[in-house]
Amino acid sequence: MRGLLVAAFGCIFSVQAALAAEPVFPPASRVGIVPLDDMVMSKRFSGFENSEKATAITFAEMPPEAYDQLVAGLTKDALKRQGLAVTARENLKVGASSGLLISGAMTGPIKGRKWVLAVKGADMTALLIAQVQGGNDGYSEQEMRKALTSVALRGPVSLDEQISALPFRIGDRAGFRPVRVLSGNSVLLTDGPLDTVKAVEQPVVILAVSLAPPPPTTDQRERFARAALVSNQSIKEVAVERAESFRFKGQDWHETVAKAVDTASGEPIIVMQTIRFEADRYVRMVGIARVAQRAETLPRFRNVIDSIDMAL
Missing domain, CATH: 3.40.1000.10 (Mog1/PsbP, alpha/beta/alpha sandwich)
Structure with missing residues (x-):
């Protein structure tokens, strides 16, 4: 009997964990992610933020044909002019979609770390921009990557x-x-x-x-x-x-x-x-x-x- 109870509780916790890992979509957004601990849906923009850790992940939606032009414009020199010193650039698969993930250091008046993820969906392009201001006391590189690569796209919203x-x-x-x-x-x-x-x-x-x-x-x-x-x-x-x-x-x-x-x-x-x-x-x-x-x-x-x- 005890073994059955343990198995039952284990099943419940597994279901809860699975539910917790579901992507969350801001109102009217076709882009969602599995937000990191303590991140909340922003009231200022489409995305998530944690003001105490000076962290934000913003979403933008574009037509599908915008992907190639967007990626072509994300060059090292172009991003440098916009205050991002690129340290890593990676082509990756996000579910069934193709994507490009860029990360680096913010070089403008506000220092910190920044990530840019472009995703090509079947009928849309998604652009996610994440940043952690300040030093390394916020979310780690691994945590930010985990959040960004959890991105999910859904169907059109009226x-x-x-x-x-x-x-x-x-x-x-x-x-x-x-x-x-x-x-x-x-x-x-x-x-x-x-x-x-x-x-x-x-x-x-x-x-x-x-x-x-x-x-x-x-x-x-x-x-x-x-x-x-x-x-x-x-x-x-x-x-x-x-x-x-x-x-x-x-x-x-x-x-x-x-x-x-x-x-x-x-x-x-x-x-x-x-x-x-x-x-x-x-x-x-x-x-x-x-x-x-x-x-x-x-x-x-x-x-x-x-x-x-x-x-x-």
Whole structure:
């Protein structure tokens, strides 16, 4: 009898261990992992984190055709320019999927260790970025590798579910409709029948919540806003018409309106960038339209960002 009881308890514990090892998917995410001990689902981005150990694993989803281009761009020199000194690069299989795992040391102002995992699924590409800030008192190399290689991909999630999982709510879409959610913290909207806008055929709006605290002073925020605008590779020849900081609804804001050129098509465009700063995060809106649509679209862009309500 005792042997039967031991076997029964052993079976129960085995089942519990198996259940505990199941991948966990953030709301509306097609990417999941088996999180490490003490890691929790982030409320700031799609992924998991442990603030006490200064550790985060973020997820991003892309089309399947993006994998080859993504991997080709993850060169040692390119990553070095982005503050990652590569120490290891490995092609591997993750379940039935192919992947590339890169690890190295963070060389920017914030020191630590970093991992980049690209995974090619049947109908999507997943990008996982993990980092442990500081020394070696956080998770070990083996633990981080175990978490990353536990990645699992699931089937499509409805757009409505993805929008409901965003860390903000849009009170007034101003006639725009959502077409895509990115990285669990941003959404692309447009006005027109096309879901993919290639030559600014339709106005587009991108709303995103930051993953990091904003710059603390007004001068720093103005420089940050300028740098954010000109670093947008989809536009070029940026000529600022208006840039101003102001207080609205008890918060600090910065807004820029500029003329530019669409990089892909050469079409002259008008760009509005509005950033709403909070104590520990910021919301950024970028609206783009053809110059001829300026008068009707700029007020609508502003209506969208004015209506944002932070969900968390």
